[in-house]
Amino acid sequence: xxxxxxxxxxxxxxxxxxxxxxxxxxxxxxxxxxxxxxxxxxxxxxxxxxxxxxxxxxxxxxxxxxxxxxxxxxxxxxxxxxxxxxxxxxxxxxxxxxxxxxxxxxxxxxxxxxxxxxxxxxxxxxxxxxxxxxxxxxxxxxxxxxxxxxxxxxxxxxxxxxxxxxxxxxxxxxxxxxxxxxxxxxxxxxxxxxxxxxxxxxxxxxxxxxxxxxxxxxxxxxxxxxxxxxxxxxxxxxxxxxxxxxxxxxxxxxxxxxxxxxxxxxxxxxxxxxxxxxxxxxxxxxxxxxxxxxxxxxxxxxxxxxxxxxxxxxxxxxxxxxxxxxxxxxxxxxxxxxxxxxxxxxxxxxxxxxxxxxxxxxxxxxxxxxxxxxxxxxxxxxxxxxxxxxxxxxxxxxxxxxxxxxxxxxxxxxxxxxxxxxxxxxxxxxxxxxxxxxxxxxxxxxxxxxxxxxxxxxxxxxxxxxxxxxxxxxxxxxxxxxxxxxxxxxxxxxxxxxxxxxxxxxxxxxxxxxxxxxxxxxxxxxxxxxxxxxxxxxxxxxxxxxxxxxxxxxxxxxxxxxxxxxxxxxxxxxxxxxxxxxxxxxxxxxxxxxxxxxxxxxxxxxxxxxxxxxxxxxxxxxxxxxxxxxxxxxxxxxxxxxxxxxxxxxxxxxxxxxxxxxxxxxxxxxxxxxxxxxxxxxxxxxxxxxxxxxxxxxxxxxx
Ligand SMILES: Nc1nc2c(c(=O)[nH]1)N[C@H]1C(S)=C(S)[C@@H](COP(=O)(O)OP(=O)(O)OC[C@H]3O[C@@H](n4cnc5c(=O)[nH]c(N)nc54)[C@H](O)[C@@H]3O)O[C@H]1N2
Ligand SMILES: Nc1nc2c(c(=O)[nH]1)N[C@H]1C(S)=C(S)[C@@H](COP(=O)(O)OP(=O)(O)OC[C@H]3O[C@@H](n4cnc5c(=O)[nH]c(N)nc54)[C@H](O)[C@@H]3O)O[C@H]1N2
Ligand code: SF4
Ligand SMILES: [Mo]
Numbered sequence: 001x002x003x004x005x006x007x008x009x010x011x012x013x014x015x016x017x018x019x020x021x022x023x024x025x026x027x028x029x030x031x032x033x034x035x036x037x038x039x040x041x042x043x044x045x046x047x048x049x050x051x052x053x054x055x056x057x058x059x060x061x062x063x064x065x066x067x068x069x070x071x072x073x074x075x076x077x078x079x080x081x082x083x084x085x086x087x088x089x090x091x092x093x094x095x096x097x098x099x100x101x102x103x104x105x106x107x108x109x110x111x112x113x114x115x116x117x118x119x120x121x122x123x124x125x126x127x128x129x130x131x132x133x134x135x136x137x138x139x140x141x142x143x144x145x146x147x148x149x150x151x152x153x154x155x156x157x158x159x160x161x162x163x164x165x166x167x168x169x170x171x172x173x174x175x176x177x178x179x180x181x182x183x184x185x186x187x188x189x190x191x192x193x194x195x196x197x198x199x200x201x202x203x204x205x206x207x208x209x210x211x212x213x214x215x216x217x218x219x220x221x222x223x224x225x226x227x228x229x230x231x232x233x234x235x236x237x238x239x240x241x242x243x244x245x246x247x248x249x250x251x252x253x254x255x256x257x258x259x260x261x262x263x264x265x266x267x268x269x270x271x272x273x274x275x276x277x278x279x280x281x282x283x284x285x286x287x288x289x290x291x292x293x294x295x296x297x298x299x300x301x302x303x304x305x306x307x308x309x310x311x312x313x314x315x316x317x318x319x320x321x322x323x324x325x326x327x328x329x330x331x332x333x334x335x336x337x338x339x340x341x342x343x344x345x346x347x348x349x350x351x352x353x354x355x356x357x358x359x360x361x362x363x364x365x366x367x368x369x370x371x372x373x374x375x376x377x378x379x380x381x382x383x384x385x386x387x388x389x390x391x392x393x394x395x396x397x398x399x400x401x402x403x404x405x406x407x408x409x410x411x412x413x414x415x416x417x418x419x420x421x422x423x424x425x426x427x428x429x430x431x432x433x434x435x436x437x438x439x440x441x442x443x444x445x446x447x448x449x450x451x452x453x454x455x456x457x458x459x460x461x462x463x464x465x466x467x468x469x470x471x472x473x474x475x476x477x478x479x480x481x482x483x484x485x486x487x488x489x490x491x492x493x494x495x496x497x498x499x500x501x502x503x504x505x506x507x508x509x510x511x512x513x514x515x516x517x518x519x520x521x522x523x524x525x526x527x528x529x530x531x532x533x534x535x536x537x538x539x540x541x542x543x544x545x546x547x548x549x550x551x552x553x554x555x556x557x558x559x560x561x562x563x564x565x566x567x568x569x570x571x572x573x574x575x576x577x578x579x580x581x582x583x584x585x586x587x588x589x590x591x592x593x594x595x596x597x598x599x600x601x602x603x604x605x606x607x608x609x610x611x612x613x614x615x616x617x618x619x620x621x622x623x624x625x626x627x628x629x630x631x632x633x634x635x636x637x638x639x640x641x642x643x644x645x646x647x648x649x650x651x652x653x654x655x656x657x658x659x660x661x662x663x664x665x666x667x668x669x670x671x672x673x674x675x676x677x678x679x680x681x682x683x684x685x686x687x688x689x690x691x692x693x694x695x696x697x698x699x700x701x702x703x
Contacts, residue, residue, distance in 0.1 A: 007067055007460070007479045009034045017478040018044055020465055021058040022117070022458040023616050025342030026050065026167075026189045027467025028058055029557065032459065032478045039065060047557055049167060049467055055188035056614055056628065061458070063625035065479065071441040071454040073484040078450060087486065087494065090451050094408075095498035097433045101405045102134075107383070111138040111395050111404045114355060115411035116146065116344030119463030119475060121512040122488035123346070124353040125504070126410065127361055128379060129492050131354070133501045135383025137366055137390075138404070140357040142412040143347050144392040145419070146306070149314025150340035151351060151359075156315070156588050157322045159580030160363055160537055161351050163340055164332040164572040165301070166469040166559065171197040172335030175297040177290075178208045179231060179321065180307015184215040185613040187305075187341055190468075195219060205297070207290055209234065210307060211608070212638065212682055213675035224290060225677045227281035228606050229595035232313060234287075235320035236267035236592055237276035241291045242327050244271065249329030256329075256576040256584055263323050263587035270592060279592070281677055294324070299335035305343065306610060312596060319588035326585055332573040341468050348466035352539060352560075353516065357389035362519045363539035370534055374523045379503055392418060400427035408435040410488055411455070413618045415444035420661065437488055440620045454485045457621075461487055463509040464555070470572075472544075473557040510552045517541035526563070527577045537579060538572050599679065605643065606680040607659065632684070637666045640678040644670060657683060 011017055013034055021028045029047020033040045041061040045052035074090035075082050085093075101109045112130050114123065130139040143151075154161045167190060170176060176194055183191040198204045198219075208220040209231070217223040226234060242248060243264060253260055270276050277284040294300055302325065308317045322331075322338045330336040342348050354361035364371035366385055376384035390398050396418060398404045407428075418424045428434055428448035436449035439457040446452055455461075462477040489512055496504035506512050521542045523535030530536040543562040547555070558568040578585040599605060614631040616622040623629075637655050639647075649655055655668040666683060 007065065007481060009039070009478060010480045011478045017476050018046070018474065019459075019476045019478070020047075020345065020473040021054065021061065022345050022475070023057050024187055025344060025347055025468045026187050027345060027465060027469075027471060027473055028054055028189050029473060030054065030058060030061065034478075038062070047473070049469070049471060049473075049557070050189045053189050053192060056631075057616060057622060058189075060622075060625045060627050063627065064621045065457070065459050066624070069440050069442070069620075069624060070457070070485070071438060071446075071452060072482055073454060075452040076450065078448070082452075087484065087491075090453060091491065091494040091498055094435055094451055094495045097406055098134075098495070099499060101433075105405055107134050107136050108138060109403065109405040110134055110136070111390060111399070111407045112140075113392065113395060113407060113409045113412065113414060114139065114141045114350075116141060116143045116342070116347035116350050117411045118346060118350070118488055119461060119465060119509070120346060120349035120353060120472075120516065121463040121509040122410075122492075123350050123355050124361075124512055124516045125489040125492050125506065127353050127355050128381075128503070129496055129501075130389075131360060131366075131385040132376065132379040132381035133383065133496060133499075133503070135381075135385060137357050137385040137388050138395065139355065139389060140392045140395055141350055141355045142392070142414070142417060143344070143350055143356060145310065145417065146343045147309050147340060147347055148356060149309040149311070150304070150318050151356065152315040153318030153322060153588075154340070156586060157319060157326070158573070158578050158585055160539070162538060162572055162579065163348075163468060163470060165337040165339055166471075166570050167193060168570070169301055169335050169337065169339075170194050170303075172299060173197075173301045174201075174203050174205070174299040174335065175293055175301070176204070176206045177294070177300065177302040178206065178210075178216060178220070179302060179304040180210060180309075181208075181303055181305040181341060182210070182212075182214045182216050182610065183303065183305075183341070184219065186343070186611055188613075190341070191216065205293060207293065211677050211680055213672045215613070217675070222286065222289060222293075223675070224280075224282050224286055225675070227279070227677065228608060228680055229311060229313065230280040231308060231317045232320045232590050233270055233276055233279045233592045234282070235317075235324055236270035236590060237273065237280075237287070238291055238294060238324050239263065239320070239327060240267055240271045241273075242295055242324060245295055247295045248327050252329030252576070253327065256578065257326050258582070258584050258586050259589075260327070260587045262589040266589040266591045298330065300325070300328075300330055301335065301337055301339055303339045303341055305341045307608075309340075313593060316588070316590040316593075320590040323587050323590065326587055331585065332571050339468075345467070346465040348468060348470065349464065349472075352466060352520075357391050357395075360385065362516075362522070363537040364535060370523075374535055375519070378519055378522050381503060382501075393420070396420075396424050396427045399431050402430070404431070406433040406435070407431055408437070409445060410437040413438075413443045413445045413620065415448070416618045422662065437491060438620075443618065443620055453491050455491070456481060456485055456487050460485070463487075464513060466560075470559045471557050472555070472560060474553070474555050476553070508549075510549050513552060514545060514547070517545035521545055527575070527583075530577075530583070543568075603659065604679075607657065607683065608680065609683045612684050635664075635666045636669045636684055638673050638676075638682040638684065639668050639670060640673040640676060640680075641670050642678045643681070644668065657681065
């Protein structure tokens with residue numbers, strides 16, 4: 001089957017199709033064209049996110065399109081018993097099994113684990129299936145590992161999960177603070193935009209807060225090598241400094257915020273700069289330099305990503321940053337604000353449809369009876385989820401404990417990417433019924449599938465994604481695949497229909513998009529009418545809820561909210577009306593709690609993990625491009641030379657990194673670490689069996 005299957009362009013020679021890069025949350029526009037030289041994918045000059053530029057991953061997209069690695073038809077059974085089946089057989093089996101689970105064990109015995117790499121249309125349908133028809137909250141997504149801390153922080157501070165600003169703000173800012181973000185590698189095009197702005201504006205300063213000296217730091221004016229996990233202390237200290245030195249914007253605070261006192265109360269210890277310096281490991285002169293820069297610059301953007309989010313204190317870390325922006329009234333407006341960068345191409349779209357276990361749909365709350373009723377009425381569904389479902393880690397624990405009998409995993413590879421990967425393997429081995437939808441035939445997770453479903457990949461699937469700045473862009477199909485490869489929304493709809501559920505007779509992604517857009521208008525309207533609205537939220541796609549198929553196909557990138565006859569909205573909260581019912585933003589008390597897992601004699605170092613510039617996560621797609629392996633061809637461990645000396649390690653030795661939960665052997669590298677803090681190591685590449693980021697480790701030379 002593999003040899004005969006081919007991808008056939010659906011475009012005529014030299015016809016140009018506009019689409020969006022399927023990797024990071026910058027959400028760059030691309031154009032695809034079939035030429036005499038084959039498929040050409042280049043940056044889309046008309047796309048506002050990248051204006052024609054692409055990073056190396058985007059530039060090599062054409063190499064990753066193909067059939068050699070693909071799953072072509074549904075497969076049933078595990079191991080040697082696995083055999084090809086028709087879609088009808090596969091979806092019948094899933095429906096029968098789900099029905100059996102519902103009857104025998106109840107609706108809570110089924111779970112879904114999905115991904116920020118789904119299109120919004122796929123995500124919408126799967127969320128409707130689980131929250132409206134299965135009637136449970138048991139759907140979570142890999143975004144749990146990624147930016148769920150930011151989501152919670154936004155909800156607490158603003159009353160809604162909103163990134164208020166946009167990429168242009170980075171060009172208008174005079175100070176950009178990058179916290180826990182290797183932007184140069186992980187969001188390269190945004191980083192390039194920042195660098196161009198810096199070259200054009202001598203007043204624009206860049207500060208990086210990261211325990212490692214990264215490629216991002218090389219271009220920065222100031223690097224603060226912070227001890228891992230101490231960001232709350234640093235930003236609480238900043239809050240106190242700004243307050244004491246007279247930089248609080250009292251008019252803004254009085255008119256638009258509440259609960260400043262509590263935030264100041266819990267951060268009193270951080271009034272003492274010596275204390276902050278010793279807790280964070282940052283020299284006092286550098287600390288003051290940063291605080292003064294922040295205080296004196298009106299146009300400040302603080303961008304944060306995984307160094308903030310992926311932490312047991314992640315939500316408080318994000319709120320401690322937002323607090324400083326609230327205090328100075330720099331929440332939104334040209335060149336200012338706290339900006340959470342999304343990782344995956346459609347992490348933001350997943351948030352819009354409510355794909356996390358603690359959300360409902362369309363920015364509505366899962367535990368709010370009015371919201372439940374609105375969504376249930378709109379869906380005309382038999383049930384509605386009423387409480388928070390199992391979150392990713394708990395979900396896989398419930399699978400191992402036998403409470404979840406059936407799980408459907410879609411567009412993610414949790415056997416590699418969840419923290420305790422051995423536990424995930426145990427859970428899936430034991431689970432009665434595992435469905436995996438992927439584009440690839442072999443991932444670490446596909447081994448465990450009882451039903452394996454082939455999904456359309458980038459270039460074949462059709463729909464929308466939303467990037468970090470709330471900009472909805474089209475991913476257009478320009479390749480046709482064998483009939484047996486289907487869109488994820490189609491697979492879910494087929495199972496729903498076989499279960500006899502109404503509301504899944506979608507014929508196209510266009511129909512789904514319209515339904516999603518209409519739901520966003522339910523109970524909703526303008527902020528000025530909010531007192532008369534049952535469920536006001538800024539997430540609103542009214543202006544897109546009645547577009548024609550042709551308009552949908554040709555949709556130009558647009559930022560929500562999109563009201564009727566309005567061209568989208570580039571900035572939210574400009575008039576100071578926040579989403580909380582009192583229209584005010586909240587300061588959140590963020591106590592500085594000592595990090596867990598402090599180094600001890602047995603595990604004397606702290607580990608962090610993360611990405612490399614030219615690979616995407618578990619490499620199922622970027623691994624196909626030879627070009628992308630030239631930058632780094634294997635996983636590696638960055639070690640400070642002082643630590644290496646202590647452990648008798650020379651540069652490029654193979655090193656065993658061991659934690660309480662696992663071990664791996666990787667090559668040691670000193671590059672960059674000379675300017676980083678000693679006493680921590682960093683394994684770069686997601687393929688690792690170590691789990692946990694903040695654990696103590698030991699190193700030893702491995703033969
Ligand atoms: N090339 C490439 N780009 C990608 C991806 C990819 O796989 N490859 N994946 C995408 C996805 S899904 C995501 S989520 C993003 C992630 O984008 P980033 O967040 O930029 O990714 P990381 O490489 O994890 O970088 C996090 C940084 O935080 C630092 N850090 C660790 N602990 C702390 C701490 O306690 N405090 C502070 N201040 N810093 C800390 C680390 O040293 C590291 O430099 O990248 C996206 N872009
Ligand atoms: N150690 C460590 N672990 C981490 C992190 C870390 O920093 N360190 N970061 C975490 C973060 S932020 C993230 S986002 C996760 C990412 O972790 P994963 O989501 O597991 O990573 P990917 O390799 O991107 O997996 C996506 C899978 O979906 C498939 N796929 C792509 N498109 C489609 C589609 O349209 N439909 C279907 N059905 N399948 C598709 C791909 O082939 C691939 O197998 O990893 C997390 N895990
Ligand atoms: S910056 Fe991100 S979205 Fe843009 S081309 Fe690179 S990987 Fe794709
Ligand atoms: Mo992520």
